[in-house]
Amino acid sequence: MAGEPDDVPELDVPVGMFEDIEDLKAQVASLTALVKKVTGGEEGEPGEASASKEEAAGGDAAAEEGDEEEWQYPPFILLLDSPVYDEELRALIEWVEGVLVPGYLAEPSADARWCHLWWEHSVAIARLHAVWLAWQELTDxxxxxxxxxxxxxRDHLDPALRELRSPAGPFAGCVKGEHQITHRLPSLVPSAWSHTED
Incomplete structure (x- = not known):
């Protein structure tokens, strides 16, 4: 072609490199969003503080740090009080019944237990909530x-299901004696919202 220099080298770039570049772009976008959130959306270099913002804050800097701490660390569901606990549990039930059960659970057996009333087991609530929080972060x-x-x-779902579904896990009593609950196939899971609320 006319106008192109003759000494332009041909580059043989591996296809995997483009995927690595896309991963890096996503990480940079994430870090940029985090910097904007931490700095209050101010334009400027990371680490620069807005003098007017600091003056306006005055002695409330410690209170603002406390707010950031709440945002930064998700709540442990078992430490929540009503109505926050109820809202969090409703959302968890929706995710477990809508995503986890139909997508990941096979028919319960002696080696892979499951209780269709899993929300009556505090250990199951705690583990599944942790898995759900990780899912929210790691699928974005x-x-x-x-x-x-x-x-x-690898790090969240598989270990949690191993613990929950093991013969010695929280659902062990659901197959034996006084706490027997009829198990169901995951594909037959009724909606978590079919229960009428008082």
């Missing part, structure tokens, strides 16, 4: 790149 490419789902399966 903007915050974790494209490897997040793999990390979620």
């Amino acid at each position: 490419p903007a915050s974790c790149g494209y490897t997040g789902p793999s990390v979620w399966h």
Whole structure:
């Protein structure tokens, strides 16, 4: 072609490199969003503080740090009080019954237990809530790149299900004696919202 220099080298770039670049772009976007959130959306260099913002805050800097702490760390569901606990449990039930049960649970057995009233087991609530919080973070490419789902399966879902479904786990009593609950196939899971509320 006319106008192109003759000495332009041909580059043989591996396809995987483009995926790595996309992962890096997602991580940079995530960090940029975090910097904007921490700095209050101010334009400028990271680490620069707005003098007018500091003056306006006055002695409330400690209170603002406390607010950031609440945002930064998700609540442990068993420490929540009503009505916050009830709202969090409703959302958890919706996710477990809508995503986890139909997508990941096979038919219950002696080696892989499951209780269809899992929300009556505080250990199950605590573990499943932790898995759900991790799922929210690790399925968003903007915050974790494209490897997040793999990390979620390996580090969060698989260990939690091993503990919950083991013969010695929290559902062990659901198959024996006085706490026997009829188990059901995951594909037959009724909606968590079919229960009438008082």
